[in-house]
Amino acid sequence: MSISKLLVANRGEIAARVLRTARAQGLATAVLRHTFEQEGPAHLIADEVVTIEGPTPVAAYLDIPQIVEAAMRIGADAVHPGYGFLSENAGFVAALEQAGITFVGPTSQVIDLMGDKVRARAFVEERGFPVAPSAIEDDDPASFVERARAVGYPLLIKPSAGGGGKGMRVVREDRTLETEIETARREGERYFGDGRLFVERYIERPRHIEVQVMGDGQGDVVHFWERECSIQRRFQKIIEETPSPALSPEQRLNICETAAGIARAVNYRGAGTVEFIYAPDGAFYFLEMNTRLQVEHPVTEMVTGFDLVAEQLRIAAGDGLSVSQADIPQIGHSIELRICAEDATADFRPAIGDILLLDEPRGEGVRVDSGILDGGKVTTDFDPMLSKLIIYGADRAEAIARARQAVRNYVILGVTTNTGYLDAILAHPRFASGDVSTGFLAEEAKTLTTPGDDVSDLLMAAAALSDERLVAEVMQIPAMHRKMGGWRN
8 A cells, every 4th residue: 555645634734744744755745725714834835725615614624525525536545634623533534434545544443432532431441551430421321410429529520522621620519510510511512412421530730641652553552752731721732741740760651651552452553642640649540542643743753753744654554663662762852832822811812813924933942833824814713723832952941941932032913822821831930840730820820921911912022123124024014013112222
């Protein structure tokens, strides 16, 4: 089996990132674009841009028949899903399989299994891997509330078909349990079309640790070490790093080998991530498996030296893994910052507008995976993440210092972003010491963001004024000129 033409069924920075590797390997490439979608980096990289239609851009990217037909029409023999959209849709994979098109990822059966949190959890538990105490609604719906109480507070309610933190709720006292269950059920129906729930013991001050795995679908699996993903806002990651500052070498090896064991148990093919909750006492429990490439995969690439997309394409072509476990290093430290169009001083309200000026940081140890172009437009049609800023350092201290410099040098005018907020996190003593949990941002909300103080605007303006070319550009923008007032010398 071989791949000659690859269709990337996605957009933004992940589409551009996949396309760069595909082109470097000599593959013909194509990417999707909705009729009314702004041009982005991916459309400039691909050999061919395939127009898709739908009532909304998101609806078009979720239209399985249209995308499969497009792949067949252009002669693509493989489809890379990126992340989000149809990347974990078993029906999409089955449709491609039926059309004779290679899906760059696992089988539809594995996606179906791991996409159901209840079935995935049962599968993992039955094979002796650690899971947190829980109660599953499907086991006996009539007794679900009482069985949930028996697990013990605090509880974490989760939709069985959920993902991305949507519909999850923490319950600390009995009087709110039934109300929170009903709310979570409604949210599950709204987000996933499935109101089934399960609960598990909520670990106080947990860390979120995930492990990058890669399998050939024939039983051979390796891991590419772990990532720390505890810096989360409302269950959504915004900063990731590797190695985790919380793990000893022994703990690191244990959690990584556990992840690889879970992947072997499902005969995993392609790139995937096994996620764990890590307790303060060192215990860890299976959370879920994401059957796709993660947003934060670049930090793994930075410390291992491997191109994970290249590995995906190799496996999809039937060539198997290129490396054994002993040959995968973990050298230095890497941090990823998600640059999002949102106002951190206004409860993270999504921001829109024209990109009047874009100047992304460069330099040693700095990588930017971007989904936007200078002169483009930011709308609410898609996720607010615009770019990923990935930093490498010889150690964690150097990586943090470089990350702070880079985020201050990330200039985007015309759209409010979270760059100031990210800088405040990096500067916080608790982050510097590694003393964080998934509740860190909520615990330190007042120290990280003060309403009325638009830190990001100040950082952007300062960065712009430090560069003569940028000053000249800004002077051509009357609205920005007026906003800056007399501060132009």
